[in-house]
Amino acid sequence: MLIFTLRRLSLFFFTMLLLTLLSFSLNFLFPGETIINLTGAINATPSQLIEINEAYQTHRNIFWQYITYLKHIANGDLGLSMASQSSISTEIVTLLPATIELSLVALYIAMLVGIPLGFIAAIKHSKLTDNLILSISMLGYSIPVFWLGLLAILTFSISLGWFPSAGQISLLFEIKPVTGIQFIDILLSDSPYKWQAFSDATAHIILPACVIAVAPTTIFIRLARTSMIEVLDTSYIRAASAKGLTFQQIIFRHAIRNSLIKIIRHVGLQFANLITIAMVTEVIFSWPGIGRWLIESIYQRDYTAIESGLLVLSCFIFVVHILTDFIYAALNPLARGNKYGAR
Amino acid sequence: MNNLKFISILLLCFLLSACNEEGKLSLSERSVIYCAEGSPETFNPQLVTSGTTIDATSNQLYNRLIAYQGDDNILSPAIAKSWHVTRDGKKVTFYLRKDITFHQTDYFAPTRTLNADDVIFSFERVLNFAHPYHLVSGGNYPFFQDVGLNDLIYDIEKINEYTVRFHLAQADNSFLANLATDFAVILSAEYAEQLTKLKAKSDIDTHPIGTGPFKLKEYRVGSLIRFYRHKQYWQEPAKIDQLVFDITPSNTGRLTKLLAKECDVVAYPIAHEKIVQHEDLSLEAVTALNVGYFGFNINKAPFDNKLVRQAISYAINKETLLDTVYQGKAEMANSLIPKTSWAYDNNITKQEFNPELAKSLLNFAGYSDGFTMDLWAMPIQRPYNPNAITMAKLIQSDLKKINIKVNIISFEWSTFLQRLKQGEHQAFLLGWSADHPDPDNFFTPILSCSAAQTGSNTTFWCDREYDDTIKKALHTNNIKQRKKYYAQAMAILAEEVPVIPIAHSKRYQARGENVLGDILAPFGGINFYNVSKKSLNIEKEEIKSNHRSKQNNSNTGVN
Numbered sequence: 001m002l003i004f005t006l007r008r009l010s011l012f013f014f015t016m017l018l019l020t021l022l023s024f025s026l027n028f029l030f031p032g033e034t035i036i037n038l039t040g041a042i043n044a045t046p047s048q049l050i051e052i053n054e055a056y057q058t059h060r061n062i063f064w065q066y067i068t069y070l071k072h073i074a075n076g077d078l079g080l081s082m083a084s085q086s087s088i089s090t091e092i093v094t095l096l097p098a099t100i101e102l103s104l105v106a107l108y109i110a111m112l113v114g115i116p117l118g119f120i121a122a123i124k125h126s127k128l129t130d131n132l133i134l135s136i137s138m139l140g141y142s143i144p145v146f147w148l149g150l151l152a153i154l155t156f157s158i159s160l161g162w163f164p165s166a167g168q169i170s171l172l173f174e175i176k177p178v179t180g181i182q183f184i185d186i187l188l189s190d191s192p193y194k195w196q197a198f199s200d201a202t203a204h205i206i207l208p209a210c211v212i213a214v215a216p217t218t219i220f221i222r223l224a225r226t227s228m229i230e231v232l233d234t235s236y237i238r239a240a241s242a243k244g245l246t247f248q249q250i251i252f253r254h255a256i257r258n259s260l261i262k263i264i265r266h267v268g269l270q271f272a273n274l275i276t277i278a279m280v281t282e283v284i285f286s287w288p289g290i291g292r293w294l295i296e297s298i299y300q301r302d303y304t305a306i307e308s309g310l311l312v313l314s315c316f317i318f319v320v321h322i323l324t325d326f327i328y329a330a331l332n333p334l335a336r337g338n339k340y341g342a343r
Numbered sequence: 344m345n346n347l348k349f350i351s352i353l354l355l356c357f358l359l360s361a362c363n364e365e366g367k368l369s370l371s372e373r374s375v376i377y378c379a380e381g382s383p384e385t386f387n388p389q390l391v392t393s394g395t396t397i398d399a400t401s402n403q404l405y406n407r408l409i410a411y412q413g414d415d416n417i418l419s420p421a422i423a424k425s426w427h428v429t430r431d432g433k434k435v436t437f438y439l440r441k442d443i444t445f446h447q448t449d450y451f452a453p454t455r456t457l458n459a460d461d462v463i464f465s466f467e468r469v470l471n472f473a474h475p476y477h478l479v480s481g482g483n484y485p486f487f488q489d490v491g492l493n494d495l496i497y498d499i500e501k502i503n504e505y506t507v508r509f510h511l512a513q514a515d516n517s518f519l520a521n522l523a524t525d526f527a528v529i530l531s532a533e534y535a536e537q538l539t540k541l542k543a544k545s546d547i548d549t550h551p552i553g554t555g556p557f558k559l560k561e562y563r564v565g566s567l568i569r570f571y572r573h574k575q576y577w578q579e580p581a582k583i584d585q586l587v588f589d590i591t592p593s594n595t596g597r598l599t600k601l602l603a604k605e606c607d608v609v610a611y612p613i614a615h616e617k618i619v620q621h622e623d624l625s626l627e628a629v630t631a632l633n634v635g636y637f638g639f640n641i642n643k644a645p646f647d648n649k650l651v652r653q654a655i656s657y658a659i660n661k662e663t664l665l666d667t668v669y670q671g672k673a674e675m676a677n678s679l680i681p682k683t684s685w686a687y688d689n690n691i692t693k694q695e696f697n698p699e700l701a702k703s704l705l706n707f708a709g710y711s712d713g714f715t716m717d718l719w720a721m722p723i724q725r726p727y728n729p730n731a732i733t734m735a736k737l738i739q740s741d742l743k744k745i746n747i748k749v750n751i752i753s754f755e756w757s758t759f760l761q762r763l764k765q766g767e768h769q770a771f772l773l774g775w776s777a778d779h780p781d782p783d784n785f786f787t788p789i790l791s792c793s794a795a796q797t798g799s800n801t802t803f804w805c806d807r808e809y810d811d812t813i814k815k816a817l818h819t820n821n822i823k824q825r826k827k828y829y830a831q832a833m834a835i836l837a838e839e840v841p842v843i844p845i846a847h848s849k850r851y852q853a854r855g856e857n858v859l860g861d862i863l864a865p866f867g868g869i870n871f872y873n874v875s876k877k878s879l880n881i882e883k884e885e886i887k888s889n890h891r892s893k894q895n896n897s898n899t900g901v902n
Contacts, residue, residue, distance in 0.1 A: 157603040164601040
């Protein structure tokens with residue numbers, strides 16, 4: 001397990017190094033002055049500019065500039081947003097939790113719906129149910145998310161009035177941000193309307209989370225279906241059934257557990273996909289997360305924010321990736337022994 | 344497995360409980376959410392002329408010495424319980440109320456009520472260049488500079504704790520009207536002292552303390568403004584506990600929030616028919632004192648040439664603009680002021696649409712092959728121009744017919760205004776909403792020489808004759824004489840064409856039927872003081888009957 005951990009950490013380290021190299025080189029590729037792109041200090045006075053140049057060691061060669069850039073990142077200094085002139089790291093710290101919250105809920109919904117459906121499809125392999133589930137999942141996969149989001153707002157917010165259309169919580173509730181994750185903050189707050197706030201926040205998250213969840217759900221259906229079919233085909237299942245176990249016993253005791261392990265490996269991969277969908281959805285539902293912020297930054301040509309936002313988001317996705325790898329390894333002893341990256 | 348089931352059931356319970364909204368009523372009945380079209384630049388109306396900022400600040404957070412009241416816009420007491428003007432019109436004395444308290448907030452606790460010091464502080468800050476607070480937040484007080492209050496007032500004298508006298512350089516008819524505008528608010532001198540000690544002077548404009556019916560609780564840039572009721576308000580306290588401005592720049596976003604009941608009141612709604620169709624929503628409109636116009640930067644060629652400006656004014660088809668951009672919900676502008684103003688001159692002819700004449704004027708000016716120009720269109724919806732980009736495109740196609748190629752340029756709103764002030768533009772689409780009913784409020788801030796210096800006259804047109812005429816109009820008491828002067832001024836404008844007036848629009852607002860009380864006014868910012876919410880438990884019948892009568896009303900209003 002130690003070697004496994006070390007390998008993942010070194011992978012993390014080098015990937016991050018490459019990412020920073022990319023974001024550093026973006027400064028040179030974006031139009032405008034490099035140092036301004038890097039720091040976002042568009043209104044700096046000449047004396048401030050000298051200070052900034054000193055801080056980023058622009059007089060030395062490019063290698064040292066990169067090293068100083070890394071130092072700044074390590075200290076959490078990502079520069080100023082060109083549009084709002086506030087510190088990007090504080091902006092990200094306030095926005096990222098909202099995105100994490102939304103994508104985790106979406107992931108939960110996707111897994112809760114997708115995996116059982118996939119299993120059912122596999123058990124009823126090549127029957128009507130299977131075909132039905134597969135065609136629905138195909139449909140879900142091909143619907144563009146922005147259209148689905150608008151449709152959901154039109155149906156559930158405007159026509160039926162079940163769910164609100166925008167934001168994280170009704171603005172009437174004052175919740176002090178502590179962790180940034182709305183639900184935890186509500187539970188921590190001393191507002192007299194705590195439980196109303198909680199249910200209001202729940203109502204707000206359902207629509208966007210479901211919209212995000214649609215595409216990953218369909219993928220989970222397919223993954224669960226394939227892995228279940230594979231498992232059902234193995235010899236130990238046949239042995240179990242020869243021993244006289246009932247079909248239910250076989251499915252719940254052996255098949256589900258073994259096929260789940262294979263699915264967990266893919267959760268990390270799906271997460272990257274999910275974040276991309278979440279970014280678009282955040283715009284549609286005015287969700288105060290990092291995706292909406294990033295898209296607005298692109299719209300406003302806020303280079304410093306784009307660059308740092310990309311760095312943070314990819315770092316976040318990578319961390320999730322590694323985490324799922326660990327969970328996978330913890331659940332599946334076979335993966336731990338796999339030292340030389342055979343798979 | 345059992346655990347998983349339990350968690351799932353628990354979660355499901357939460358999901359279901361979300362649909363049960365009855366408990367929220369108590370809070371939402373006492374609060375109003377207003378979907379605003381943009382963020383305020385500051386919380387001090389002295390510093391701006393932007394309508395968005397005025398909407399969010401003036402009537403909510405502050406009071407003025409005197410105020411307009413009623414349909415006839417009569418000047419009436421506010422912070423000053425009475426006032427007296429000497430016969431020569433040069434001394435104006437205000438007697439202040441003694442029971443006015445400032446806001447108590449997380450950042451300030453007042454120890455005394457309002458007195459003469461606060462009034463003097465508020466005006467000295469604006470007028471006196473040496474005042475310690477004058478340069479805080481940039482030292483730009485566009486309204487006061489445009490109407491020339493700093494030249495007019497040469498001294499403010501404290502007679503006693505509750506009496507203040509303004510000494511004027513000459514008699515001025517618009518002086519009292521100007522003091523009643525949304526800009527002439529009274530700040531707290533005590534708060535300023537506290538901030539000086541804390542070395543946080545600029546907080547005076549970002550963490551406001553006023554005497555108005557609401558106090559600021561929280562502001563999240565670009566997202567929301569939260570106000571609480573000012574319980575010790577000197578009049579009866581406001582009827583709602585909490586007022587939230589939900590900042591939603593997108594037009595469709597505001598409409599969605601209105602339809603989904605996430606906003607109680609919505610600024611500048613689109614899709615009017617859709618709103619009228621809904622039983623529980625209503626649409627209101629006031630004929631606003633405003634003008635939307637096409638302006639030239641006369642410092643830049645070819646618009647330094649009068650003939651070119653005239654040519655363009657003949658080439659633009661205003662009828663189409665009114666139909667398409669305002670959807671017929673505006674009146675064509677023939678000059679700066681709308682017909683409803685007493686100063687309007689009936690002899691002004693309607694601007695004629697004549698591309699042939701425009702072409703020959705261009706030939707005469709030496710631009711027979713046409714030219715290329717930049718047209719700056721404002722990025723946001725304002726009452727005087729609901730969609731500047733569309734308007735720019737229509738103008739683009741109109742001008743193409745006389746061989747002028749138009750590039751449309753737009754920036755984010757505050758950047759747009761800033762760059763306009765710096766004179767980077769060639770031509771622009773903008774407008775003006777009046778702050779008070781006096782006609783001078785159109786002539787001076789939009790086109791006077793002093794306004795060209797402060798940057799609110801972005802045409803940079805400065806005409807001595809025009810300036811003299813509008814100044815003369817201010818110094819006379821005789822209303823016929825004043826009207827004559829304004830007629831002269833409008834004749835000069837028709838000849839010189841620094842701007843092409845396009846339309847006087849109506850300002851719209853939509854709200855849920857359960858929100859009661861007036862919010863909109865024909866000029867100046869909105870006011871939530873009188874707003875209350877009807878209990879949602881009343882029978883539907885009542886809503887329906889109300890709606891029917893309201894719909895009739897709004898229909899007559901719209902047409």
